[in-house]
Amino acid sequence: MSFRDALNQYIEHPTKYDDVIFHDDNVxxxxDKFPKSIRHFLIIPKSKLITHIHPLDVFNRNYIDQKGDELYELMLEYVEKAKDLIxxxxxxxLNHLDNIKASEFKNSFIRAGIHSVPSLRNLHIHVITQDFHSDRMKNKKHYNSFTTKFFVDFEQLDPMLNEKFNKLVNRNENYDSSSAHESESDDGIEYVRHVxxxxxLNExxxxDLKCVYCGVNFEKSMVKLKEHLKIHFKEKYQALGDYQNLLPNASR
Incomplete structure (x- = not known):
């Protein structure tokens, strides 16, 4: 099996693997086997109808049994679930976060989205803490794929922000949305334009490597960036609890 098809095994046999933390009829x-942060989860939709559709297009069309906006709302529920699981x-x-700290952490420090050019064929959504504290974070490409416009926030995939999908809804007819290039406003709506x-995208x-916490530019030095991120990591998690027990994607 090709590495690019590695997620297919989870769709076919979700009970077989220890790294599966949740599954149902939909996802x-x-x-993530190669976590780029302390917590890095993947949501993998099971449907064969959508599993090989590009993530920038998957919500901008209608299907036999579901409209694109309905699919988006369904996946949004699983995004929230994945954040709650984290x-x-x-x-x-960390020996128990209080409710206020937990809510703040979830809403401000966990990000969900997709890569503009996915490395794996099956549709998947990243849900990842923003510390990037992991020995799997090895190079500039790894880091910038999550911290630049190469990474598209899940909220920006909302089909109601896509001009062609809005026209589809208004016409009540189907089309093949191969792109979401338009960004012009129509009737007061500002549509998203994906790069x-x-x-x-390669640029x-x-x-340059820039700290996600404070914006300091480390240019090409991954070593200096990672040393700098360790300082922020300690500050962030020390305030939450017993941070020294934290390992990427590991639980007690």
Whole structure:
């Protein structure tokens, strides 16, 4: 099996793998095998109708049994569930977060979204803490794929922010949304424009390394960036509990 098809095994046999933390008829949620942060989960939709559709397009069309906006709302529920699972997991390891700290952490420090050019074929959504404290975070491409416009927030995938989908809804007819290029406002709505140009996306991956906490520019030095991130990591998690027990995607 090709590495690019590695997620298919979770769809086919979710009970077989220890890194599966949740599954039902719609999705499988797993711990990423190569976590780029203390917690890095993947939501993998099971449907064969959508599993090989590009994540920038998947919500901008209608299906036999579901409209694109309905699919988006369904996946949004699983995004929230994955965030809750991260908070619950960390609460156990940190010797219990209080409700206020847990809510603040969930809403401000866990991000969900997709890569503009996914490395794996099956549709998946990343849900990841923003510390990037992991020995799997090895190079500029890894880091910039989560901290530049190469990474698209899940909220920006809302089909109601896509001009063509809005026209589809208004016409009540189907179409093949191969892109979401339009960004012009129509009737007061500001539509999202996703970057699709390969050269531009590649420039995002090659751009300077900037700290997600404070914005300090480390240019090309991954070593200096990671040392700097360790300081922020300690400050962030020390305030939450017993942070020394934290390991990427590991629980007690």
């Amino acid at each position: 499988v949620i797993i711990r 908070v619950q997991d960390l609460s156990t390891t 699709r140009n390969g050269a531009t 995002f991956l090659k751009s």
